[in-house]
Amino acid sequence: MSDIRMEDLSRFYTLPDGKRVAALKGCSLSIRDGSFTVIVGKSGCGKTTLLRLLAGLERPDEGTLDFGGSRPRTGVMFQTPRLLPWLTVEDNVCIWRHGMGGSAELAGQYLKAFGLDSFRKAYPDQLSGGMAQRAALVRTLSCQPRLLLMDEPFAALDYFTREKLQDELMAQYVRQPMTIVFITHDLDEAVRLGQDILVMHKGCCGGRVTNEEPYPRPSVAGRMALKTDILHILEEEKETPL
Numbered sequence: 001m002s003d004i005r006m007e008d009l010s011r012f013y014t015l016p017d018g019k020r021v022a023a024l025k026g027c028s029l030s031i032r033d034g035s036f037t038v039i040v041g042k043s044g045c046g047k048t049t050l051l052r053l054l055a056g057l058e059r060p061d062e063g064t065l066d067f068g069g070s071r072p073r074t075g076v077m078f079q080t081p082r083l084l085p086w087l088t089v090e091d092n093v094c095i096w097r098h099g100m101g102g103s104a105e106l107a108g109q110y111l112k113a114f115g116l117d118s119f120r121k122a123y124p125d126q127l128s129g130g131m132a133q134r135a136a137l138v139r140t141l142s143c144q145p146r147l148l149l150m151d152e153p154f155a156a157l158d159y160f161t162r163e164k165l166q167d168e169l170m171a172q173y174v175r176q177p178m179t180i181v182f183i184t185h186d187l188d189e190a191v192r193l194g195q196d197i198l199v200m201h202k203g204c205c206g207g208r209v210t211n212e213e214p215y216p217r218p219s220v221a222g223r224m225a226l227k228t229d230i231l232h233i234l235e236e237e238k239e240t241p242l
């Protein structure tokens with residue numbers, strides 16, 4: 001897979017009152033092949049829209065989105081696990097049987113690795129929030145995505161469960177070559193997970209901060225300087241007139 005390049009990308013929506021809003025406006029950025037890229041930015045700055053364009057769920061109105069060839073095998077994970085309540089954990093993680101082509105062997109390995117082996121026959125309402133999100137991660141990973149898109153996947157979890165899932169995701173990223181694009185509002189999570197941290201501002205990329213610390217990264221470390229860099233970019237934006 002090549003780097004993903006976006007040039008002057010715009011996406012407009014028309015509101016019920018007829019007003020046109022630009023979720024993305026002339027957005028140009030690149031995502032390095034094989035990187036763990038994190039996207040931060042204030043509410044409404046276009047993060048989810050960007051992810052939906054990357055996922056192919058929407059098309060840009062203007063500009064180009066170039067994968068350097070064909071679209072890579074893509075997995076998407078949202079803030080909620082989106083498991084089907086009438087299916088067991090096992091059947092949920094193998095839902096791709098219905099046409100998406102995952103690997104049952106891999107699903108079995110991941111269920112073990114993510115501590116869900118004894119819950120194969122459980123139903124979603126018998127799982128904690130963290131377990132349900134793990135099941136969603138297993139479902140996505142067992143399709144062996146080359147591009148993994150994650151929209152605030154751990155936002156609804158408590159501090160400790162979130163850290164555990166961050167650990168598991170980093171371990172998986174080290175094991176399996178893929179590009180991850182991960183949206184979060186949590187700067188601690190951004191600087192812990194991200195190699196490239198893109199700061200979005202009003203539909204564009206407002207700046208980029210990099211963290212070359214090797215994985216796995218400990219939960220507490222001197223990442224304050226990185227957080228300060230991100231906050232500076234966000235602060236500068238506050239000064240920009242509307």
Ligand SMILES: Nc1ncnc2c1ncn2[C@@H]1O[C@H](COP(=O)(O)OP(=O)(O)OP(=O)(O)O)[C@@H](O)[C@H]1O
Binds near residue numbers: 014022023
């Ligand atoms: N389907 C839609 N119809 C109309 N407007 C939309 C639609 N989707 C997004 N928008 C608007 O586009 C802008 C960007 O939305 P988007 O969801 O991409 O932002 P975000 O940065 O992900 O926000 P948050 O952090 O709150 O999830 C917002 O002003 C939003 O109201």
